[in-house]
Amino acid sequence: MPVVYITGTKQGVGKTALATALFQNLIRPNGIAHLVKPVLSIEDHQPDTADPDSEYYNKINPGNLTPKGFPLYLTSDQLVEDATIPKKISDGIRECYSSEDLVIVEGPDGLYDESPSTLVSAQIAASLEAHVIGIVGFESSCNPESFLRAGEAFGPMLDGFILNNVPLHKTHQATSQIAPEFIAKGIPILGILPEDRSMLAPTVGDLAKHLSAEYLSSPEKSDELVEHIMTGGWFLDHGSYVFSRRDRKAVVTKGDRPDIQMAALKTSTVCLVLTAGQFPIQYVTTQAEHEGIPILLVETSTIETLEKLNSLADTTSVYTPQKTQRFAQLLLEFCTQEFLRNFSQPPVE
Secondary structure (H helix, E strand, C coil): CCEEEEEECCCCCCHHHHHHHHHHHCCCCCCCEEEECCEEECCCCCCCCCCHHHHHHHHHCCCCCCCCCCCEEECHHHHHHCCCHHHHHHHHHHHHCCCCCEEEEEEEECCCCCCHHHHHHHHHHHHHCCEEEEEEECCCCCCHHHHHHHHHHHHHHEEEEEEEEECHHHHHHHHHHHHHHHHHCCCCEEEEEECCHHHHCCEHHHHHHHHCCEEEECHHHCCCECCEEEECCCCCCCHHHHHCCCCCEEEEEECCCHHHHHHHHCCCEEEEEEECCCCCCHHHHHHHHHHCCCEEECCCCHHHHHHHHHHHHHHCCCCCHHHHHHHHHHHHHHECHHHHHCCCCCCCC
C-alpha cells in the first residue's frame, strides 16, 4: 500500500491544501486514493466537534474511507507519551485500505528539531513505510539547521520540503538565500510556492457567515472566491469603469442604489452586499439571478459593514474546491519536475 505522509511546521502552513491538491493531481488509472488525518489535537478541537479537515476530505473525495475511530483526539502529552500511538495508527490504516490503494496521510504539526511530536511523527511514517513531504510556512528567519535535525528523524523516507506562502518581495531571498542554505545542508527543496491571493481569499459563504447576511439570490454560489472588496459611492468616472478595475470582487453598497448595483453587475462581480437592510428593486434582483451573482442583505450600515470586514481574513479557510485547484496549479508551476513525476503514478513502495 503506497502511502504519502505530509508533515508541517505548525497549524496553517498548508498541509491540508497540499494533501488535497496532490489528491487532485494524482494520475492513477484504475486506482483508488484516500485522504486521512489520523490525529487531532484536543488543544485545537474539542472531542465533541467534527474535524473540518476530515469533513473536507470526504467532500472532495466522495469515495473516501476513514479508519474506524479516526481521527484520534489526543493532547500533545498523550501523543508524545503513549508509545502505542504509531502502531495504533498504522494498524488502523492497513486494516481500512487495500494494498492497491494510495493513501495520503496528514500527520501532526511540529516539523522542527525542538518539537516532541517530530519523533512521533517519524515513527508513524516509518510504521507506514511512507514517502514523507514536509511543508514549511515562509519566514525570513527560516533556520536550515533546525529542519535538518528534524529531517534526520525521518531519514531516507523524507523526499524533501516545500517552502510555502512566500511574499512577492521575499522571492529573491527565498530562492537565492534560504533555499540554497537548505540544499547545502542536504535538505531537498521540492518547491517554492508564492503567496497567492486566491489561497487567502474568503468565499461568498465566508462573507455571508461573517456578516450574518441573508441570501436574496444564488445561494448555491457560496463557494465562489472573493479576491477584492469594493464599495459604491459618488464617482467622477462611469460606475462600470470604476468597478472594472478589479476582478472577482464583492461590492458593498446600500440597497437603494440600483445605479451602483447595476454598474457592478456589468463587471466581474462575485456578489453584492446590500446594507442597511434595504431590499433592491426587482430589476436588480432579476439581473443578478440571470448572471448567477449572489445578493447578500445585511442590517448594518455600509461603514459598519466595511469595518466588520476588516476581521474577515481571520475566519477564511482552505475548504473550497477552487482553492484546492489553485494550490494544485501552484504545485505544477513552482515544484520541481522530479517531484511532479513522483505523483504521475503511485510511489514505489
